[in-house]
Structure formats: C-alpha cells, structure tokens
Amino acid sequence: MHARILGLAAFAACLAVPVYAAVALSDAAGSYTISPAGSSIRFTIGKAGGGGFDGAFGRFKGTIRIDNADVGRSKVDLTIYPESVGTGQGRIDAFLRSDAVFDSANNPEIQFRSTSVTRTGDTTAVVAGRLTARGKTFSEKFTAELDGLKSGTIKFHVTDKVLRSRYGMDVGTPIYSNVVDFDMTLTGRRG
C-alpha cells in the first residue's frame, strides 16, 4: 500500500506539481468500466459465539467516472447479480438466493448509485449513494481507497458496513450479525 502511494507520489513528482495526490487523481479523470477480471466483491457476516461466514458475488458490472474539475462530482454505478452469490457451501448459496434473503428470482439486481464523492485524504474518499436491494432503497456510505493507477486502469479498495435488516434480509439475526462487512476490489478500465 505504501509502495503504491509512493509510486503515485513519484509519478506526480515527475509532473512537478506540488499537491501530488490531487494530481494523481486528476490524472485519473475519465470514465472506467469495472472489469470483473481484476475485481471482487466479498462479504463477511459475524456469527454468535465467534467466527462468521464469508461469501462473494461472482457477477457484477458498473462504471466509475472521475470528474477532472471536481472530484466531488465523480460518480460510481454498481450492479450486483445476487444469483451469483457463492459461499463454498451449496445449501447456504441456495438459501441466500431464495426468498429468505435475496429473492433473486424476483429481485435479480442489487444496485448502488452514488450521489456524492468526498475526498478524505490523498488517496481516500467517501462515496455516498443509494443502495437498492429487494425493492428497498437506503443511503449508504462506502469508503474508497485508491489502490493503483496505471495506463488506463484504476483500482479501488472499497469497504462498507451494511445493515441487512433494512433491506428485508434480517433472517437469522441475532445468530448471524445484522452487519454485513463488504470488502471490494474494483478495477476499472478506461473507456
């Protein structure tokens, strides 16, 4: 991580501009399509008595647009297909896809549409937006950290805690935590 930040710094320094991170981001300006190859959307739900269970979504799509003039006007759109959920345990996957949780037959998409992006550091930002799942929409805030930038490819590490009860997915609480920890790596390719 530090190496990458230093890398960005070095890159910015070459351009001989004083606020290197800002330049790194403005250099990143443009539109990117999230590439499944370099991306992952993982989640963890804690369990009573310790431990938890992990899962990931195999299919998703989205775009990242970084505004050159005003980072705050940048935009992130992400669509996740809950049918593609995987935990390594077939019975749990079937349960998650069923009407007990995602009801993916009737709600094939989980959508995130950003409403604002706020810089919080040289390489970090808070992305606020509307998350829609099972027909319910709530505001969520994701923490994004720039994790790499090179020749038309941008990589973010995104984390968030989502309360699943709000989206009609409270089954199993309090045995399973209401808090879902998301850990995403989103790699965008320019164009």
Add this chain to the structure above:
Amino acid sequence: MQPLTNTATRYGWAMIILHWLIGIIFIGQFVLGFVMMRIDSQRMSFELIQLHKSFGVLLLGLVILRIAWRVGNAAPALPPSVGTVERKAAPLAHFALYALQVGLPLSGWALVSVSTLEIPTMPFNQFVMPDLPLAESDAAESFWSAAHWYLAYAGMALVALHILAAMRHHFLLRDSVLTRIITPSSARE
C-alpha cells in the same frame, strides 16, 4: 397444601408438572420437526429449525431435572387393578420413554454439531450453546439426521402406546392410573 414429592400411592406436583410439560414439548417437537422440514418457505423453515433447537435444549434440561427427581423420589406403586403382564411391561415402556427423551435432544445436538452448515445453536436467542466435540462432515450429518428421524418415530410410537394405555386404564379398567398423574388428590387410595 398438596405434596411436592411422590408418596407410596400418589405422584407429587413436581412429577406431575414435569410429566405434562415434557409431554407437550415432546409431541410439539415432533410436529414442529415435521413441519419445518416440509415447509416451502426457506425463511420460515430456518426460523422453525431454530425454534426446534431451542425447545430441544429446554427439553434436555427438563428431562435431566425429571430424571434427578425420579431418582430421588420413587414412583408410586401401581394400583391392584394392574395385571401381571402390564406390571412388567409398564416400567420397560417408561424406561424406553425416558431413554428417548434423552436420546432425541442428544441426537439433535449431535446433528447440529456435525453439520457442515455450522449454524450456531442459540436457545431462544439467549446464549450460544456449544457444539458437541464431534467431527463435522456431510456423512456424519446424514447419519445423525437419520438417527434423529428414527428416534422421533420410535418416540411417537411409544407416546401413542402410552396414551392408549392411559385411556384403557381410565375408560375400561376405571382405575386411578391416569387421574393420579393429573392431581395428587385424584389418586384413589
């Protein structure tokens, strides 16, 4: 004030209450177990399974209490109306019922302990019940699942026999075998 403990001819309140409480939970668990495995809604099925586990833990606790009470309190003697064969068969049937009251919750506990789903047991959402120290595997889960089912059917067969025997005593033999487990005072001496 009616006695809490058993006497030579009467069941005390402690045994009477434990008998009916355990009886209702035992039969209720069979019904719940049957429904939770056949219901279409995965969500309802999950919730009912957790409820079944909660009542299973409660049942195990009550049965341990009942056995301890029984060990310290001899059951009253059978009335003279009870025949020789029944005099020998009844204790065996009662022993088998006790064995199943212990065996069913234990086999259920084993089942959730070896299950590869690793779903914690949290009786009535109050505390986390530790798993039994058994190795997890799909094969072990299938084994304990089958064992739990067979024990449940055996339990219900014995409960049916137990109820039929009680009816026979009450309506045909007209003795106090049923009434004395309802209240201590209804035991005809």
